Amino acid sequence: MSSMLKTARRNKSLAIGAAMLIVGVAIAILSPVLAPYEPNESNLVDCYRNPSAAHWLGTDNLGRDILSRVIAGTPIALRVVAEVLLIAGCIGTALGVLAGYYGGFVDFLIMRLADLFLAFPNFLLAMSLAAALGASLENAMLAVAISLWPRYARLIRGQFISLREEAFVEAARAIGASSVRIAVLHILRNCIGPLLIQFSLDAALAILTTASLSFIGLGASPPTPEWGVMISDARTYIMTFWWMPVFPGIAISYLAMAFILLGDGLQDLFNPVLQQRHHGSE
Numbered sequence: 581m582s583s584m585l586k587t588a589r590r591n592k593s594l595a596i597g598a599a600m601l602i603v604g605v606a607i608a609i610l611s612p613v614l615a616p617y618e619p620n621e622s623n624l625v626d627c628y629r630n631p632s633a634a635h636w637l638g639t640d641n642l643g644r645d646i647l648s649r650v651i652a653g654t655p656i657a658l659r660v661v662a663e664v665l666l667i668a669g670c671i672g673t674a675l676g677v678l679a680g681y682y683g684g685f686v687d688f689l690i691m692r693l694a695d696l697f698l699a700f701p702n703f704l705l706a707m708s709l710a711a712a713l714g715a716s717l718e719n720a721m722l723a724v725a726i727s728l729w730p731r732y733a734r735l736i737r738g739q740f741i742s743l744r745e746e747a748f749v750e751a752a753r754a755i756g757a758s759s760v761r762i763a764v765l766h767i768l769r770n771c772i773g774p775l776l777i778q779f780s781l782d783a784a785l786a787i788l789t790t791a792s793l794s795f796i797g798l799g800a801s802p803p804t805p806e807w808g809v810m811i812s813d814a815r816t817y818i819m820t821f822w823w824m825p826v827f828p829g830i831a832i833s834y835l836a837m838a839f840i841l842l843g844d845g846l847q848d849l850f851n852p853v854l855q856q857r858h859h860g861s862e
Contacts, residue, residue: 594845597780600838608655617645619652619805628821638823640814646823649805650831656806657787657835660721664786665779667725672732673768673775679733680740681763691737694730702727706789710798717790717806720799724789728782735778739771773850780843784836791832807832 607614616636623643631638637646679690697705709723743749744767752762793799794808795815802809807828814824 591845591848593841594849597838597841597843597845600834601842604654604835604838605658607651608658611651611655615645615648615651617648619648620644620803628817631823637827638821640810640824641817641821646810646827649810650807650827652805653807653810653828653831654835656717656800656804657791657832660717660724660790661783661786661839663721664725664728664790665782667722668728668782669732669775669779671725672729673736675729676733676736677740677763677768680737681744681759681767683741687737690733694733697727697730700727702785703789703792707793707796707798710793715798715801717794717800717804720790720793721786723793724786727789728785731778731782732775735774736768736771739774740767743767743770773846777843777846777850780839780846783839784843787832787836787839 621644623639626635626639626643627641629635629639629643635645635647637650639645640649675690675694679687700708706720706723706727709726710720713719713723740763749762749766752766757766790799791806791808791811794806795812797812800806800809802813810828811825814821814828817824
């Protein structure tokens with residue numbers, strides 16, 4: 581634990597990613613206060629305004645303040661992350677536990693199902709599911725979650741296969757611990773590190789994929805201040821009113837980068853080989 585804390589203190593990726601994410605969460609929580617204008621309020625007199633003191637990021641084709649809409653889109657993006665990872669993580673973890681702990685036919689069946697989903701490119705599968713379910717933000721999040729669950733199933737299965745024959749698991753079996761107790765309390769809790777890393781990296785993918793689905797009309801719909809919708813609405817103006825698509829794109833990049841840096845830092849933090857190197861260099 582002490583070596584992990586020392587590694588965390590010198591981990592720049594973890595610190596930067598966490599700081600960026602804290603800023604994003606703060607903006608999401610305070611969005612009703614921070615937004616200078618009503619995000620969906622149109623003002624045709626102020627259409628296509630350049631970034632200025634009155635409108636820091638300019639206005640769009642309906643005179644809506646882009647800064648206010650970007651701020652209002654932050655809680656939507658974080659909601660996407662939370663719901664997608666919750667659904668994908670729960671489904672994938674549950675199936676991974678069954679496959680890794682019991683093995684045999686159960687393992688074969690679950691892994692072949694995962695292979696079936698992994699045979700399709702992630703975005704193509706999410707796009708197909710979103711189109712089948714109907715265009716809405718909720719259906720887009722569900723589609724992205726369904727496309728991501730095999731990652732967690734494979735991750736947890738691999739962890740269980742490597743841990744189920746360890747001495748502490750055998751000791752738990754010897755004292756009569758139930759299969760559920762062994763799986764949850766003795767094995768699954770040792771998978772927290774890899775799960776957190778996967779969550780952080782998939783959070784960025786969830787943001788990008790959901791925004792892409794909204795961009796092509798399979799996610800959120802106007803006038804929702806979702807970043808993908810904002811870029812879609814502004815794509816015809818990119819050569820003339822550049823600020824309309826650029827600032828929502830920067831917001832997507834910022835939050836995705838925060839999660840990527842956080843995941844990279846967590847990977848270093850939970851990497852025992854790296855910790856040993858840091859410990860040996862002291």
